[in-house]
Amino acid sequence: MNLVEKHDDVIRVRFAPSPTGHLHVGGARTALYNYLYARRQGGVFVLRIEDTDAARSTKESYEGIMRGLRWLGLEWDEGPDVSGDYGPYVQSARSVLYHSEIDRLLREGKAYRCFCTSEELDAMRVEQERKKLPPKYTGTCRCLTPEESEERLARGMPYVVRFRMPVEGDVRFTDVIRGDFSFANAELDDFVLIKSDGRPTYNYAVVVDDAHMRISHVIRGDDHISNTPRQVHLYGALGFKLPRFAHLPMILGSDKTRLSKRHGATSIDAYRDKYYLSEAMVNYLALLGWSYDGKRELFTVKALIEAFSLKKVSSNPAVFDPAKMEWINAEHFKMLPQSRKIELVYEVLEKEGLFPPSFEVDLSRPVDLKLVPGKEPLRVEAIGDAERTYAKEIPRLALIIDALGNRLKLLKDVPDLMGYFYRDDYVRDADAVLNHLMKKESSVRLAALADEYDRLQYFDRASVEEALRALADRLELQSGELIHPCRVALTGKTVSPDIFWVVVLLGKAKTIQRLRAAAALGAEKR
């Protein structure tokens, strides 16, 4: 007993999901705060799986949650798949403990067996609702004598174990974030501890486990505030010292209701699949309900650990804002070293079927490479087994990424932003084609430009720009009048990076080919 007391100084927190679905943003945020608090305080972060609901728990969910946490970088110190002194860390494997503790409660009269059937309970509830009374267990079995109880037990009647709630007085506890709470015991009923299938209920298992795992701080969603008084009673009945509680505000959707599928992506997996950066996800999640000084918003995980404090957690619910999430993501992407960007973009290109490219491009003058401020060595080994294409394509990819610059904010935009560099069947903007290419004059101009480029000996940026501007002069055109149709001809869009970089990175052959194709398009028009 009082196992916790002598370890008072050790900070131990836990994230305790039930494996009944994917890891969603709310759960991830809870996990993150626990993680940050543990790291900040030099404590221990425990992962415990609460799978007492046999019907809804799945292995896929269990694995998915761990995959999600790992993706976010929230490594736990103790958990189902790592060592720890307080295991097992899956509730379905801890039934012996729950039962030995329940025996104590039963013996001490702090809990009792209830033989009411669910039909009886339902009828009771209907009756209470009809009378507009709060639905509570009426205590039919509360007064069963030990003999009666034993007799029914012997007859094999199914039963649950209920907590014997005091009828008077109240419970108090303090929340680190919200201050003091007091609940009247009369509001609480004799809730179930052990279900008729022998499994513990959430409220019971969570207390037994938090106590036995010596959890010092229970950091969880504020939907658990109403459960806390019950749990406080259990700590007392079991003779355990109370942990500190910190209830986090909920995360809501744009309509201020609980975040759900209809608000768009709510699972962490969805963000990973859309190529969000995990560090950006962590950063944004940290900001939902917590702030440092109201000013600084961009944090690495390391910086978060240093800055995090439960005291600064806000108590009002936060609406998840995808736009801000994107901004944070873009900021983190900007900060990445070029070698990392290359790895990341390469992965997306492969997954989206854009790599290897459908045509080859020779960058005729490697001198151009020096014009690009990508000084970092490329990490060849991260690229995998595509060495042959790699040798030619990665330097080009590096240049493309550089040309794109800040236009590339979200990895999921890679196909849209870079497709035309890798395939001929890139998406063309119909309006752009109509407005810029389906005209006689653009046809003439583009044909002329193609001829100019055909004559070029070196296809580097300076030569390419010079040729275009010279042609514009000769034709007495603004350079834009050449550049815009050229852009649409090469990319299918009205927006792109610096057109001369596009030309160079597309290579001489492909550039001329596309210019001529575009010229043909407008040839018969007027």
Added chain:
RNA sequence: GGCCCCUUAGUCUAGUGGUUAGGACGCUUGGUUCUCAGCCAAGAAUCAGGGGUUCGACUCCCCUAGGGGCUACCA
């Protein structure tokens, strides 16, 4: 129905009795430019409502409204 939580611009927040109510996303405008993004500059927009307490309330108290949670042999 009962109990509980929450309420600063569209959104995330700073703020703890006296501030021009600060920052960020988003939005608008201007500059840079071959487009867009970026960057720079500027701008619109907030204390849910009503009562108190006080010399003075965004800040404290009460009520109302709105949102959320719990009230399960779900967690």
